[in-house]
Amino acid sequence: METEQQNPKATSEKTQPKLNPDNKDFKLQAKNVDVFYGDFQAIEDISLDIVDNSVTAFIGPSGCGKSTFLRLFNRMNDYIDTFHMNGEILLNKKSLYDESVKVEELRKTVGMVFQAPNPFPKTVYENVAYGLRIQGIKDENLIEEQVIKSLKQATLFDEVDSLDKQALALSGGQQQRLCIARALAVKPSVILMDEPTASLDPISTAKIEELIRELKEKYTIVVVTHNMQQAGRISDNTAFLYMGRLIEYGDTKKIFTNPEKDRTQNYITGRFG
Amino acid sequence: MAQLETEINLLNDDILELMYLVKTQLEKCRKAFMNFDEELALEITINEKRVDALELKIDRDCENILALFNPVAVDLRFVIASFKINSDLERLGDHADSIAKYIMDFGEPIDEETIKKMRIDEMFDTAIEMMSNIFSAFIAEDTDLARKVFAKDKILNEINRNISKITAKLIKSNGKDIQQYLYLFSIIRKLERVGDLTKNAAEELIFYIEAKVLKHQKDKSKKRKESDDS
Numbered sequence: 001m002e003t004e005q006q007n008p009k010a011t012s013e014k015t016q017p018k019l020n021p022d023n024k025d026f027k028l029q030a031k032n033v034d035v036f037y038g039d040f041q042a043i044e045d046i047s048l049d050i051v052d053n054s055v056t057a058f059i060g061p062s063g064c065g066k067s068t069f070l071r072l073f074n075r076m077n078d079y080i081d082t083f084h085m086n087g088e089i090l091l092n093k094k095s096l097y098d099e100s101v102k103v104e105e106l107r108k109t110v111g112m113v114f115q116a117p118n119p120f121p122k123t124v125y126e127n128v129a130y131g132l133r134i135q136g137i138k139d140e141n142l143i144e145e146q147v148i149k150s151l152k153q154a155t156l157f158d159e160v161d162s163l164d165k166q167a168l169a170l171s172g173g174q175q176q177r178l179c180i181a182r183a184l185a186v187k188p189s190v191i192l193m194d195e196p197t198a199s200l201d202p203i204s205t206a207k208i209e210e211l212i213r214e215l216k217e218k219y220t221i222v223v224v225t226h227n228m229q230q231a232g233r234i235s236d237n238t239a240f241l242y243m244g245r246l247i248e249y250g251d252t253k254k255i256f257t258n259p260e261k262d263r264t265q266n267y268i269t270g271r272f273g
Numbered sequence: 274m275a276q277l278e279t280e281i282n283l284l285n286d287d288i289l290e291l292m293y294l295v296k297t298q299l300e301k302c303r304k305a306f307m308n309f310d311e312e313l314a315l316e317i318t319i320n321e322k323r324v325d326a327l328e329l330k331i332d333r334d335c336e337n338i339l340a341l342f343n344p345v346a347v348d349l350r351f352v353i354a355s356f357k358i359n360s361d362l363e364r365l366g367d368h369a370d371s372i373a374k375y376i377m378d379f380g381e382p383i384d385e386e387t388i389k390k391m392r393i394d395e396m397f398d399t400a401i402e403m404m405s406n407i408f409s410a411f412i413a414e415d416t417d418l419a420r421k422v423f424a425k426d427k428i429l430n431e432i433n434r435n436i437s438k439i440t441a442k443l444i445k446s447n448g449k450d451i452q453q454y455l456y457l458f459s460i461i462r463k464l465e466r467v468g469d470l471t472k473n474a475a476e477e478l479i480f481y482i483e484a485k486v487l488k489h490q491k492d493k494s495k496k497r498k499e500s501d502d503s
Contacts, residue, residue, distance in 0.1 A: 007347075009347045009350075009483070009484065010346075010347075010483070010484045011480075011483060011484045011485055093386055157399040163469055228343075229343055229346065232345070247474060256345045256346060257345070257346060257349065257350070257484070258346065260345055263347050265347060268345050268346055269277070269344070269345060269346055269348050270275045270278075271275065271278070
């Protein structure tokens, strides 16, 4: 593998992930991961540790493998016929791809929010209750309690006049927060977000970003974003991927002020990509 | 070329233009002072308006780039450094303007021996060399050259430190030229500030190129490699 050129206009300080002073554990870990779709190699030998109770952003040009890499953490790539991988993905130091792992159980722990809000054509209440119902919870009081709690966490509760309102009648930003509430209802510990504000206006984007900052107190959040300023605003650590390889990973402040690698600098300053 | 790159290049050109203008103002100061050329001194005060106008333009350009292009990393450092260097250059221009006004106030040529005793010619030469260094360093993005101004600034500081005693001695020995000595004393103070501001500009240039903050550090002359290895 070719070695990455150092950034000529930078200190020689190495880029390192910023650890959480209150929780030094790594929630998610990738160890020498290769991903293939048939013959095409989408990810090449990536190793990376994601800090617990933090926000990690994946940035990089389209097709660099960041969404593929994100989807490894809740096994979303399993649906793709030609997908196969080498290496290990660990959650709380246990392999996610172990035969004993039940994917349905995994997705309770690792929730996901997608680029376009995708609520079900049901009421606000039923959207959030959905995950709990398929878990087999029948106690309506418990469900209601959890729905309200999740909507409050997603800062949506005060904005909807009735929980019986149709989800599709909400604004785009509200729908996205509803999807976040739906993910939170099943009490995950990790939330993956694939360009969660790509289709939202600046005000809705600001609300989601504020929410992400609040949620990291309790959850580990990994966000794929094309918006560099957003990565700077919300994340503690940033990983820059290029053509399936991890070029640089570490403290977001360092990456955006004094990146170690030339390619990172060229990408974040808009000189390529 | 990305629009941001174009904007950064235009900003770079404007900073260079201002730097060259201020350097020329200082060179003219030296000439006007040594030759007691009041016309040239007047020209300096007129040119000061160009310095101010260019400073305002650069301020506005920096603000626009920050607001419209959200620069990061090396681009952000360039805009921040340019913004600060711009302010340093404007103040350098002010000092050149003040020196020119002193020259016009003298009313008669300065005795060469007094100039030597007060080491004003040496101060002018050193300050202009520092400006030349920073000008060339900015063009070539040469931080070693930028670092040369730190040592030169020490010469200006040393002359400035001793000037009170020398001036007092001159006044005691020749009371009739007190006003002239006080003018010269003021010029020395101005040139000492010229050194400080040029040093600030060098620090900003190094911050842009090496991402290293040298402000408030004692040993600024440290080479890039040495400090990285430490």
